[in-house]
Amino acid sequence: MTVHDVDILMIGAGPSNLALAVALEECGSPGAAAGALILEQHDDVKWQRNLLLPWARSQVSYVKDLVTLRNPRSRFSFLNFLHERGELDEFVNLGTFNPFRWQLSTYQQWVADTLDHVQVRYGVGAERILPVHSEDATVVGFAVSLSNGDTVICRDLVFGAGRDAFVPEMFRGLPAERVVHSTEYGSRIGAATGLARPGLPLRPVVIGGAQSAAEMFMALHQDAPGSSPAMLLRSIGLKDYQTSKFVNELFFPSFVDDFFAMSAQARAKVLGEMHLTNYAGLAPPFLDELYTMIYRQRMLGQPVSAVRALTEVIGARVESVPGGEEVVLDVRDLRTDGIEQVRCDALFLGTGFDPRMPAMVRRLAEAVDLPELTVNRNYRADLGAGAKGALYLQGVNEATHGISDSLISVLAQRSADIARDILDRRAADLSAVAVPA
Numbered sequence: 482m483t484v485h486d487v488d489i490l491m492i493g494a495g496p497s498n499l500a501l502a503v504a505l506e507e508c509g510s511p512g513a514a515a516g517a518l519i520l521e522q523h524d525d526v527k528w529q530r531n532l533l534l535p536w537a538r539s540q541v542s543y544v545k546d547l548v549t550l551r552n553p554r555s556r557f558s559f560l561n562f563l564h565e566r567g568e569l570d571e572f573v574n575l576g577t578f579n580p581f582r583w584q585l586s587t588y589q590q591w592v593a594d595t596l597d598h599v600q601v602r603y604g605v606g607a608e609r610i611l612p613v614h615s616e617d618a619t620v621v622g623f624a625v626s627l628s629n630g631d632t633v634i635c636r637d638l639v640f641g642a643g644r645d646a647f648v649p650e651m652f653r654g655l656p657a658e659r660v661v662h663s664t665e666y667g668s669r670i671g672a673a674t675g676l677a678r679p680g681l682p683l684r685p686v687v688i689g690g691a692q693s694a695a696e697m698f699m700a701l702h703q704d705a706p707g708s709s710p711a712m713l714l715r716s717i718g719l720k721d722y723q724t725s726k727f728v729n730e731l732f733f734p735s736f737v738d739d740f741f742a743m744s745a746q747a748r749a750k751v752l753g754e755m756h757l758t759n760y761a762g763l764a765p766p767f768l769d770e771l772y773t774m775i776y777r778q779r780m781l782g783q784p785v786s787a788v789r790a791l792t793e794v795i796g797a798r799v800e801s802v803p804g805g806e807e808v809v810l811d812v813r814d815l816r817t818d819g820i821e822q823v824r825c826d827a828l829f830l831g832t833g834f835d836p837r838m839p840a841m842v843r844r845l846a847e848a849v850d851l852p853e854l855t856v857n858r859n860y861r862a863d864l865g866a867g868a869k870g871a872l873y874l875q876g877v878n879e880a881t882h883g884i885s886d887s888l889i890s891v892l893a894q895r896s897a898d899i900a901r902d903i904l905d906r907r908a909a910d911l912s913a914v915a916v917p918a
């Protein structure tokens with residue numbers, strides 16, 4: 482077992498920590514960047530690795546890349562990435578603000594590859610975080626155990642590992658190989674197609690009515706040829722997400738201040754109303770494509786897919802059938818209250834993310850003896866008076882920082898807030914030990 486020491490450890494090479502790496506590189510204090518390490522569990526950077534579908538697009542403008550809204554002159558911008566690859570003319574000619582997801586993913590890998598000071602270590606996952614205490618019980622840093630048995634000791638820790646997948650209770654008892662969450666789609670669809678009954682096409686059922694569910698539904702038509710994908714959703718039908726320019730102002734980085742200053746009641750009201758701007762709907766052009774596909778099937782007399790609205794799954798189990806087993810769903814038709822069974826080979830869950838703090842953060846809260854971890858405006862968790870080590874949480878503070886917290890929209894600014902907080906704390910330490918003249 483090897484123990485490494487770093488000043489700033491970032492868990493996860495997703496957009497959040499890559500944006501912070503850029504902010505540290507550009508903060509005017511190269512020492513801060515040189516003391517920083519990003520850990521990534523995979524061997525490379527891939528944005529939404531398991532839904533990196535060739536036709537999927539970013540839902541926000543490329544101007545909201547990792548840096549431009551903070552520093553439009555940065556060499557780490559999406560436009561400079563295209564320029565360096567000689568792809569700017571073609572992109573401009575496409576006439577879109579919404580690049581393909583794979584293109585933004587390649588951009589993020591390029592950012593990671595071109596950092597001057599911040600190190601990125603691939604192929605090692607963080608498994609457990611424990612606080613490091615001084616003799617007087619002050620938190621002075623963290624010890625992070627890695628999947629390869631090593632430990633990294635750091636003073637400041639930045640969590641940017643994304644949110645935990647949410648699997649509704651009723652599906653947790655099913656055989657794991659028959660339940661695929663959207664965060665696993667790409668790596669498990671191959672094996673899932675092998676779950677079909679001998680000589681018959683796969684019967685896939687997608688649960689959910691938002692973007693991830695709809696993307697899996699669309700992709701299954703190509704990935705499981707001959708199958709008849711069905712999509713079950715409780716709501717009245719697939720909807721566009723709201724795109725009003727007025728409402729979109731609530732995704733401005735400056736709105737984070739307004740939101741943070743609100744009462745708990747006001748925050749809950751705003752979050753409730755903003756649900757339709759992100760979670761409960763589909764990107765309008767994609768919704769059109771989906772509808773057109775189903776229209777084509779119907780008009781050509783080849784209806785293979787079914788989108789069943791007003792349909793609620795109320796139970797799930799496996800039953801044996803000749804040659805294997807199948808999943809049986811008890812499904813309520815919300816129009817009639819009638820209950821029927823839907824039989825399938827594999828379930829694809831577009832059921833989103835656990836709204837709680839990720840499990841790794843909750844375990845750390847227990848280790849520091851706090852019921853939960855809450856962050857201040859600068860995303861720093863309250864670890865008690867006098868704490869010398871700091872924990873920053875990225876992408877999991879929707880309740881306090883607003884709906885854009887889990888999105889790319891605020892990354893450029895949020896990373897500047899965190900970088901400034903780190904530098905301010907370093908400066909405060911130096912002035913505390915300075916010997917008066």
Ligand SMILES: Cc1cc2nc3c(=O)[nH]c(=O)nc-3n(C[C@H](O)[C@H](O)[C@H](O)COP(=O)(O)OP(=O)(O)OC[C@H]3O[C@@H](n4cnc5c(N)ncnc54)[C@H](O)[C@@H]3O)c2cc1C
Binds near residue numbers: 494527538643876
């Ligand atoms: C399908 C999908 C599409 C989306 N599209 C958009 C969009 O178009 N626009 C938008 O603004 N937002 C979008 N989002 C929201 C998304 O949350 C953000 O875009 C963004 O990915 C959040 O970045 P992040 O770095 O916080 O987390 P993530 O992107 O989840 O990255 C986390 C990284 O941490 C790594 N990691 C996880 N655990 C560990 C560990 N224990 N040790 C080491 N590494 C670890 C992961 O491998 C990953 O690389 C989308 C979300 C989904 C699910």
